[in-house]
Amino acid sequence: MKLNRIGITLIASALAVIALVVTLLVVRQQESRTNEMRAKGVGLARSLGTLPVALLGANAPGAGMLNALFAYQDNGDLAYAAITDAKGRTLADVAGRGTFVPAAALPADAAATFGQRTLPGKDGARGLVEFYGPLADRSQGQAFVRIGLYQPGYAVLARDVSFLALLALMMFLLVPLIYIVIKREMAPLDALGRQLRQLGEVGMAQRQSAHDVRELAGSLQAYLEFASGRIAQLEHGSLNATADNHVLQYGSKKLTAALQSLPDGLLMLAPGGLVTFASDKVEPLLGIGLDAILEQPVDAWCRDPALRTLIARYAGGQRDTLHAHSIDFTPANVEGKYLSATVQPLAAAQGAMAFGTLVVLRDVTREQLARQAGNDFVAHVSHELKSPLNVIGMYAETLADADAGDETLRVESLNVIQDEIERMNALVGNLLNVSKLETGSMSPERNRVRLDDLLRDAYDHALPRAEGKQLRVELDLPRELEAVAIDKDLFRIALNNLLTNAIKYNRPGGTVTLSARNEDHEIVIGVRDTGIGIAAADQERVFDKFYRVSEQGAKVARGGHGLGLYLAAQIVELHHGRIVLESEPGIGSTFSIHLKIVPAATGVVTL
């Protein structure tokens, strides 16, 4: 379609060019004929002017030169030849058929020179060009020669027609050639245009008929605009999508990080039962690698029947599993751990959307141990309280039933009862202090003191108890002790507990030594006994709460209640000191309390 229009345009252009060329040729021919005519007219007038009038006229011999001249007509453009006087009256003339010599007066200069003038034709006849001049003979300016020539017409000469036609034909033949060349050059563009139209059909509907290069360019431009619009749109969309993606990813990562940082292990199960998410904490809790858990059904990896049963209840989608359920269990793959598993459905919009199941695993080992410790504590304390009560009860009964004469039994009973009461008293006191220590309500009032008095007090207090067991007590103090910052009442408890043990676990005839010495930055208080000693295995645990060294084989009458050393160690720790045990079974034990020396400059009051 487009190429056809190009063809038409080409033909029209060719015709226009041909017309122009022909016109120019005709004009040029006309001009040359005009020049030719002037040369002829002037020549005739001049040549006639030289002839005498007598030779020219009709009545002249030989019918005159004018007739002769007229007879020599090459192409019939000679209208007339006349001899006139100055006033234009004809003296002799010869004219073509239907032509008259116009009676026009000659110009004034006609006598002097040859001239030329244009005369209009009569009654639509062709215009004339008249050449005039004076006759050279004796007329003395009274006779003039006039030659009238028809102005040349614009008719194309027959002989020129074939030349022009040939020229036009040749030019016209160029049209198909150009057309073919253009068509060849246009073909790729045309194909491109078609493709572009197809591509940009949406925006191009109104351009269906576009065909030529201009239209093609227009199409191309329109398409490019359309395409760049599309690209911009896509880019914008892509940017938005990327931004959205980033936002989503950011949100997702943030959520995952939050889930991972939870102290509990999280498992998410798809409604189908496969694990879709497992936080890192799950692995140490269950002792199962995440690889084994992810994308697997619970039965494939879970070794804990209780947990499996609980999760299975939710997998069934039963109506009673809309709420969370918890169980406590000990994981099969991890030793010594207690876990609490809470399983609940993952739902949104009041259960309208179900995402599966959420399993929260929490390490409750500490809670479990604490609970157990609490139970143990109560059991232990009640046992410790009951035992002396039991003994007191029995001895009281024995005392009541004893014969009046059995003085030994009476004394023994009273001694035992007193001992047991003392033991209970110590236990209750220590229990209270431990409780205060552990709840933090015991805040030591630390004052800068010299230990001498405190140590002497403790010594005096221990002496009667030791003597009852045939033990020697020694006090070994340097001349002067540096000051330390302690809570005297608390520290007395610690010291007393150590001395009680040293007496209790000593052998008859043994020695208890209470000593103190200055070291570099510390004061070291030692309580040494010559008792049964503590086995290496027990030494580490001897400061543990309720820990009691096994007394198998020991001849010592009574065990402790497992709080004395614990409390002593806690009190020393409260004073930022440390307690050290050296012991050898069968030889004895030494407990050393290391306390920092407080220089006087600290401003603590010395009591």
Place this chain on the structure above:
Amino acid sequence: MTQRYILLVDDEPHVTRVLRLALEKAGYAVTVAHDGHAALACMTQQLPDVLISDIQMDGMDGRTLCPLARKTYPEHDFLILVMTSMTALEERSWARALPNTEFLEKPLSPRQLVARLAKHFAA
């Protein structure tokens, strides 16, 4: 009447001392063992008519000793008295499974023990 023999097992010296006094006063022969191992050793010497055992003991405890004594001497039908606190209910189930086994409630009364044994031997 032959003297009844009682094996008393407890690691608490005051308890064994008082009970021993009361039982001997009531005319029983008494041997004291401080844990299960010692008790089983005594049983190889002489089988008791009554085995009185505490539960909580260092060494072999009563919970191990009593079934073991029954299993070791199945043909010997002797009374086992397990000393236990009234409140320690959870301690009782294992003892109930043993034949001819009763509980002796703490706090102990030597008087009550003697009365109970007298009733047991009179039957």
